[in-house]
Amino acid sequence: MTARICFIRQSVYPYELSFRREVETLHRAGYETHVITMRDYRGEHRGRREEVIDGVYVHRLPVRRRRGGVSGYLYDYLSFFVLAALKVTALHLRHPFDAVQVNTMPDFLVFAAAIPKLLGARVTVMMQEPVPELWQTLRGAPPPPPVRWAERAAIAWADHAFTVTQQLKETYVQRGSRADKISVILNVPEPRFLSLATDPPPPPPADRDSFTLICHGAIEERYGHDTMLEAVARVRPHIPGIRLRILGAGSYVETFLALRARLGLEDCVDYLGWVSLERMVQELRAADVGIVAQKSSPYSNLVHTNKMYEYIALGKPVLASRLRAVQAYFDENALCYFTPNDPQSLADGILALYRDPARRQRLAENAHRLYRRYRWDRQKEVYLSAYRRLLE
Missing domain, CATH: 3.40.50.2000 (Glycogen Phosphorylase B;)
Structure with a gap:
């Protein structure tokens, strides 16, 4: 039975x-x-x-x-x-x-x-x-x-x-x-979910200097969306084609949008809200780098985010807060770590990856090699x- x-x-x-x-x-x-x-x-x-x-x-x-x-x-x-x-x-x-x-x-x-x-x-x-x-x-x-x-x-x-x-x-x-x-x-992630997008990702912009960052999931204060905005504001003069795309919803959305406006980032930071799974996968595939900007806390040092594994599974380099549980599974050769809660540290990481496409590729490959142990x-x-x- x-x-x-x-x-x-x-x-x-x-x-x-x-x-x-x-x-x-x-x-x-x-x-x-x-x-x-x-x-x-x-x-x-x-x-x-x-x-x-x-x-x-x-x-x-x-x-x-x-x-x-x-x-x-x-x-x-x-x-x-x-x-x-x-x-x-x-x-x-x-x-x-x-x-x-x-x-x-x-x-x-x-x-x-x-x-x-x-x-x-x-x-x-x-x-x-x-x-x-x-x-x-x-x-x-x-x-x-x-x-x-x-x-x-x-x-x-x-x-x-x-x-x-x-x-x-x-x-x-x-x-x-x-x-x-x-x-x-x-x-x-279950691999089947990441293959649900039936359409190819949109082509990259004609501007060769374009650089797309992405973060998806719950939008809460502890996930560091303010850190991302402040970091983008700092690197914008050095990366004219920078774009940050945010997918998801949560209690921090209004604060996030107000900070985006105060920093004058409406033209380079896109808020898409909740999207279908198929659209989410398309967006992840089209991005250059995934960001996991959790703030350091008793909670964040014990867990992993789903989004981190999704970026890695799709072959994207990841900028990640330096947190204990994450470092135990992925070393410096797999993720580009930055100091949690520190916009300048994240900005430095964004600039470093923008200027070094070969490093982006190495990080993505090394992370995916480790990921195969955990799939x-x-x-x-x-x-x-x-x-x-x-x-x-």
């Missing part, structure tokens, strides 16, 4: 590529997969409560993100927790699941699977974010005890946990979690092996 697995994630499926990658990997491995997720109020799946997407059964809950301070986050999280717990219980009672995977945040969301676990289902948790460090980064203060307790309890209660870097696994172990319960699955084919085996052990 085909094993049945249910995923719970407080996001809108199928737009989050890393989550979609996990779901589709298990589906293609022969498991019947269900996803409990948020209602899509704006995208192509809006209004649909139940649907099947590429063989995956999707159950959408009537929850949308409101937020606004700690109370807003708590309301969002608790609303989804209650509805997800009711939904997974109802589905399990109708036709039992063999396993339930819960993707945090919040960490306490794993307990939405309590009834299925009591009735025999195995429970896994994907710990993508170090919530105590994220709290400290966003709030500038140590997290309250319940935040730390929820993290430890989630890993202890689950049958198995996944996380996204070795550094993050070591942090969980230092805080009391068992190392043998945690597998590392790097945030590398999804290898991560997938770690992921599937964990499920085979759990369900045997």
Whole structure:
């Protein structure tokens, strides 16, 4: 009999590529997969409560993100927790699941699977974010005890946990979690997603001095969009054809656009908002350099961004903040590092790569050579092996 697995994630499926990658990997491995997720109020799946997407059964809950301070986050999280717990219980009672995977945040969301676990289902948790460090980064203060307790309890209660870097696994172990319960699955892209663009990238501008930088994903203060703007303002006199293209959305957009206007960069910094996956891939292919400008924080030194791996997979040189978890996987010959939070350091890196196309090529090749060790084919085996052990 085909094993049945249910995923719970407080996001809108199928737009989050890393989550979609996990779901589709298990589906293609022969498991019947269900996803409990948020209602899509704006995208192509809006209004649909139940649907099947590429063989995956999707159950959408009537929850949308409101937020606004700690109370807003708590309301969002608790609303989804209650509805997800009711939904997974109802589905399990109708036709039992063999396993339930819960993707945090919040960490306490794993307990939405309590009834299925009591009735025999195995429970896994994907710990993508170090919530105590994220709290400290966003709030500038140590997290309250319940935040730390929820993290430890989630890993202890689950049958198995996944996380996204070795550094993050070591942090969980230092805080009391068992190392043998945690597998590392790097945030590398599923190659199929990066080949979805059917049209060739647009041709480069006729101006041979043109130089296109790109950054995509969430637009939040901690991702260093202000650092990028200030760096572009400094190098603009030296690179007349410079262009920075920003894709994505987030709470920092208005501040970002205001700073762009104040620096007089509207004619060389393009804000595209959210775009389709196909358009995103086209934009990445057409760029000269990808930028990962995360600010240094307790959080950023433990994680990798999806965008970094996507640039590398597409053969683009990367300008990256010098952060502990990134340096552990990619050396100076693979990425062009700059000092986090430092516009002048980033500006120096932009100029260096602009003036040295051969170095850009070497960096891209060296990074891709290392990336082949981490590619999804290898991560997938770690992921599937964990499920085979759990369900045997």
